[in-house]
Structure formats: C-alpha cells, structure tokens
Amino acid sequence: MRTIFITGASAGLGKATARLFQSRGWRVIATMRNPEKETELNKLENVTLLPLDVTNTQQVHATVKAANELAAIDVVFNNAGYGLIGPLEIYTEDQIRRQMETNFFGVIWVTQAFIPYFKTRKRGLFITTSSICGLASYPLSSIYHASKWAIEGWSESISYDLAVFNIGVKTVAPGGIQSNYMNVMDVAHDPAYDALQRKLGEGFTDGTLMEFSDPLELSEVVYEAATDNKDQLRYLAGKDAVRTYANRMETGAEVYRTQLKKYLQLESPYESV
Structure with a gap:
C-alpha cells in the first residue's frame, strides 16, 4: 500500500485529495x-x-518523524496555504510575514524535513500546490502572488538537486477552487481600490478571469501527478488555469499584462509623461 502525506488537509483541495x-x-x-x-x-x-x-519548525520535525514511523511515505503533498488579499501599503508587517511563512517557508520546512528519509529510500516525490497566480498575475494580491511565484522557481531549481537521489518534484497549479476559500483568506480593504476590486470581482463572477472548479476535480490532477511516472514539473488544474497560462505563453508576458490592464480599465501611468 502506497502512502501520501498531506498538509492543509482540513478543507478544500487538501481534504478532497485525502478522500480521493x-x-x-x-x-x-x-x-x-x-x-x-x-x-x-x-x-x-x-x-x-x-x-x-x-510555520512551526519544531512541530514539522516531530510530525514528519511520527509519520515516517507510521509508514514509508511515497508522496508528500505540500498543500497548506491561504490568500492575503488587498493593496500592499495597508498590509501589516505581520500579515506579510505570515503569508510568506505559510505559503513559502512552510513548504521549505516540510520538504527539508522529508529529504533525508527519501534519500535513504532512494526514491520519493514532492508535489506542491502552487497556483495559476504563480504563473500569471492578478491585482490586489501581490504578496500572495510572490509566495506562489517563489514556489514555482524554487521547485524548478530543487528538481535538479533531488534528481541526483531519484526524488521527484512537481507542482499543481489550480485556478479557482470551490471551497470555503473566504475562510482561508486574509482580506485587507482600502476604499481607494473599490473600482478595481469591483471589476476584478466581475471577472471572477462571470468566469472571464477565473472559473471555480470542484476541489474533487482538481484532486484528480494531484493523483495524476502522483501516479503518471512522468518527468514533468508543472501540472495545471482547472479550465481557467489552462486557459490563462496558455494565453500568457502564447501572447507573451507584456501583452498578457496589457490585455489584463485594458480589461480592468486601468490607464498607463506613462501616457502623461
């Protein structure tokens, strides 16, 4: 019987993946x-x-030790995370640090703790929940995006390192997820951004920018990544993620950004220079 270790399994994609x-x-x-x-x-x-x-490194090591005493772990699914939403200038230092500690450093601590076990076994697989927000961008979530872009870059780099020991590294990048997502968001509001927030909300509501998929559907992508034996780094999950990433790759980063600004009715700050 193969064994998967999952972080952030209390809701959403983590719970759906556990059940699947x-x-x-x-x-x-x-x-x-x-x-x-x-x-x-x-x-x-x-x-x-x-x-x-x-974010608790002592507990990370204790829990990883306990898990490896229960069973030989085959796959580690780094899924714990949440979204910090709002403009940068009104975030507190604690909000910014907590976002990075959970979404980025939490992945680092769990992965670092498991590497010695996988090296001893000479095999293993790390799968990390990234996001379409780690491959393309939206407004009013700059630190959340930073945490997910960091995950993507880190995953690609460490995939070379761990290949020496027959250890795989993959990311799953979902778009919108139907879940209690509002309960795992930290929202900072500034009325100066209300017009932008409304337009962004319209794009999320009507599916223009994001469609919200059933977490069970997205967990199938996690299962695919865990079982397909492909040397593939990145797996897109959800129609909106596939569509958005394809558009960004086809048009290029600058055109993608310009198109999104046009949709959001944002003027160029350089037109009057």
Missing part, C-alpha cells in the same frame, strides 16, 4: 493545525490525522 487517494487504496496521513476538529477524514479507513502547523 483513500478511495483508491492509498494510506493517507492527513495533517492540519487542529485535527481534533476534523469530523470526516477521521472516519475513513487507512487515514491517520496528525497535527501540523507548517
């Missing part, structure tokens, strides 16, 4: 900050819940 892998005969070690509050995964056969706050 369990249904297909995998042992699942599902981690979350408050496993005592979980009422669904704890009822499933071959699912073990462990506590994990990915």
Whole structure:
C-alpha cells in the first residue's frame, strides 16, 4: 500500500485529495493545525490525522518523524496555504510575514524535513500546490502572488538537486477552487481600490478571469501527478488555469499584462509623461 502525506488537509483541495487517494487504496496521513476538529477524514479507513502547523519548525520535525514511523511515505503533498488579499501599503508587517511563512517557508520546512528519509529510500516525490497566480498575475494580491511565484522557481531549481537521489518534484497549479476559500483568506480593504476590486470581482463572477472548479476535480490532477511516472514539473488544474497560462505563453508576458490592464480599465501611468 502506497502512502501520501498531506498538509492543509482540513478543507478544500487538501481534504478532497485525502478522500480521493483513500478511495483508491492509498494510506493517507492527513495533517492540519487542529485535527481534533476534523469530523470526516477521521472516519475513513487507512487515514491517520496528525497535527501540523507548517510555520512551526519544531512541530514539522516531530510530525514528519511520527509519520515516517507510521509508514514509508511515497508522496508528500505540500498543500497548506491561504490568500492575503488587498493593496500592499495597508498590509501589516505581520500579515506579510505570515503569508510568506505559510505559503513559502512552510513548504521549505516540510520538504527539508522529508529529504533525508527519501534519500535513504532512494526514491520519493514532492508535489506542491502552487497556483495559476504563480504563473500569471492578478491585482490586489501581490504578496500572495510572490509566495506562489517563489514556489514555482524554487521547485524548478530543487528538481535538479533531488534528481541526483531519484526524488521527484512537481507542482499543481489550480485556478479557482470551490471551497470555503473566504475562510482561508486574509482580506485587507482600502476604499481607494473599490473600482478595481469591483471589476476584478466581475471577472471572477462571470468566469472571464477565473472559473471555480470542484476541489474533487482538481484532486484528480494531484493523483495524476502522483501516479503518471512522468518527468514533468508543472501540472495545471482547472479550465481557467489552462486557459490563462496558455494565453500568457502564447501572447507573451507584456501583452498578457496589457490585455489584463485594458480589461480592468486601468490607464498607463506613462501616457502623461
């Protein structure tokens, strides 16, 4: 029986992935900050819940040690994360640091803790939830984007390093996810950006900019990445992610940015220079 270790398994893509892998005969070690509050995964056969706050390095090492004592881990799915939404100038230092600590450094700490185990076994696979926001951009989420772009660059670089030890590295980049996403967002509001926020909301609501997919549908992409044995770094998840990335690659980064600014009715700051 193969085993997957999942972070951020209490909701959304993490929980859907845990359920999918369990249904297909995998042992699942599902981690979350408050496993005592979980009422669904704890009822499933071959699912073990462990506590994990990915920003707590002591707990990371303790939980990884416990997981490896329970089973030989085949796949680590770095999924824990959330979105910080709003303009940069009104974020607090704590909000900015917490975003990077969770979305980026949390992935680093978990991966770093697992590498020695995978090196001993001479095999293993890391899959990390990135985002279409790590491959293309939207307004009013600059630090969130920074965390996801960092994940993409880091993943590509470390994929070379770990290939020496037959350890794989992959990312799954979803678009919109139908879940309790508002509960895992930190929203900072400034009325000066209301017009931009409204136009952005329109694009998310009517599907022009983003379509929200069922997390179970997106978890199929995680399963594909875990089982297809392909030397492939990046997996797009959701029609909106596929469409947006294809547009950016086809038109180029500058044209993509110009098109989005036009849609959002943003003028160039250089026209009056």
